[in-house]
Amino acid sequence: MRKLTSLLLGILIAAVVLLGGSHLWHSRGVEASVPRQGQLRIASLNTHYIVLDREGGPWSVAGWDRRKGAMAAQLGSIDADIVAFQEMESFRRGDGSVNLARDYLLEQLPAYAAAATGDWRDFPSTQPIFYRRDRFRLVDQGWFFFSETPDIIYSRSFDGNWPAFASWALLQDRDGRRLRVLNVHFDYSSGENRLRSADLVAERIAPWIAAGDHLVVIGDLNAIRGSKTATKLQEAGLALWPAAGASYHLNRGINLFPAIDHVLLAPGMDYAARPVLLREAPGGVWPSDHYPLVADLDYR
Structure with missing residues (x-):
């Protein structure tokens, strides 16, 4: 069994190297560029859920107590205008009233307010969107589940797997322009769920794109560029410029796969530079098993 495991691991690593864009060593930090005046800096981070029991x-x-300071420090250094979070959940079956990560980060980063959140019985609060109070005003927010019944809260995924969903916020910039941010987290274990989730996203964003809304779709797709899942979103009218290298690192800084966390743009938004991943462990502590994704954007 040990020899078979080693052989399979060797095949996997060889395949990843051949695909390119991945690194098998522990990575140094990647510096994001300084955004120019008028640009928008948006970030995404899968924080990994906390099991209360x-x-x-x-x-x-x-x-969480060990890694939370590193997460706050990392987000502070990014200095984004908007941050979309996934798996920001303090898990206790049947009770979503506690959210340690959301509450701690809002306390440590007082420049931000939280959108796409609310009473857990009415609004799934595990994918909040933080925004800078001095730049944006919250206009509206909502959610839909990747399910046969997307407007029923906590409905199970298409194949009966655990619930997964999209949260969204409509924000008004201080110059009056409005921006929609759709924060997604696709199922990691089911290709069928990912494909059908992408179809549902395409369906839901179609009216926004047709209306000419400024729209950013961001989050953990659990899919690389070139996959069927990512291609469906591109065919729906979204541009995808992936960050180089891995965004998931096994909580060890080990990079085996191309990025699965992405920022996708509807017409009217442009990348100011290629999105980057901050591969840093402040104080020697990894804040999560995903790296933060950072993108500087232009309104067109």
Whole structure:
């Protein structure tokens, strides 16, 4: 079994190297450019859920206490205008009233307010969108589930798997322009769910694109550029310029796969530069098992 496991791992690594865009070593930090006046800096981070009843390990409350300072420091250094989060959940079955990560980061980063959040019984609060209070005003927010019944909260995914959803916020910039941010987290385990989720996103954003809205779709697609899932979103009218290298690192800074976290743009938005991933462990602590994704954007 050990030889078979080693052989399979070797094949996997060889395949990834041949695909390109990946690194097998621990990476140094990547510096994001300084945004120019009028540009928009948007970021995405899968924070990994916290299991309230777990006694040890990185995803327990004790693990969160160890990594939360590094996460706040990292987000502070990014200095984004908007940050979309995934898996920002303090997990206890049947009770979503506690959100340790959201509350801590809002306390540590007072320049931000939270959109796409609310009472967990009415609004799934595990994918909030932080925005700068001095630049944006919240106009509207909402959600839909990747499900046969997308407007029923916590409805299971298309194949009966755990619920997954999109959250969104409509923000008004201080110059009057409005921006829609759609924050997505596709199923990691089911290709069928990812494809059908992409179809649903395409359906929901079609009226916004037709109306000429400024729209950014951002988050954890669990899919690389060139996959059927990503291609469906591009065919729906979204541009995709992936960050180089891995965005998921196994919570060890080990980079095996091309990026699965992306920022996609509707017509009317442009990339000011290629999105980057900050491969840093402040104080030697990885804030999450995903790197933050950072993109500087232009309104057109």
